[in-house]
Amino acid sequence: MKKEILRWQVGDITITRVQEIEAPGMRFILPDATVENLGTIPWIGPYVDPAGDALGSVHSLLIESADRCIMVDTCIGNDKDRLPMKAWHKLQNPFLEDLADAGFPVERVDTVVCTHLHVDHVGWNTRWVGDRWVPTFTNARTLVARPEWEHWSAEKDDLTQTILGDSVQPIFDAGLVDLVEVDAEVAEGVRFESTPGHTPGHVAVRISSRGEEAIITGDLVHHPAQFAYPGWEDKADSDPKLADRTRRDFMDRYAGTPTLVIGTHFAGPTAGRLVRDGDAYRLDA
């Protein structure tokens, strides 16, 4: 099935979603995201499958302005040794072809942003060519928040070292990485917003143009159901208390504003406006 390309206009800036994979079942991250609990959310239809199970998406978001082409997050990647994550092991997806079809051949990307350094956000930083991992986006600077790199590069467990070794270290070795602050300006109208907790140096990405605003969540929230249930445990958070505070602050900050909230793992329409709904929130299309 051909994957749907989604686009949004924010002033003079265009944001495009290019999807790598979409799949039902998010209880490995959100244990409370059962079919039963999801069924209590009247507006959840676009974000669940026909059986009512939570849909998750892995996609990149491309930000285009007059003179820039910025890719936010680089998904899982092909050929990578990702056991014990079987569903992500040695993928063979036509993601780079899909990217080119959407108007983004790899040479065109001038900046890559990783909201954080988890496995599903760094994968296409590299690809397997000949006998080694080589940078995919050779014309791009890759921006990583300094505390994010400092945290993960000090982690010695095998899985982290494998992920950094095949997807991050090669772009450092090629001199393509800039370590930046958690509130860095990426380009005119595009900046990091510090949102720690999911990981220590996690950032959201804020886009502003001609009085219009959008925010790319990164993984501070994984599924829109969390707007209805802000207190749900998120098992992927490295600091659950801080992540909870960041999530609630984010919802409080953007609810009722015209800012377009674009989810990094939201399936279906992927974006909407956050509004207050009783004690919690709702994502309006």
Ligand SMILES: [Zn+2]
């Ligand atoms: Zn993720």
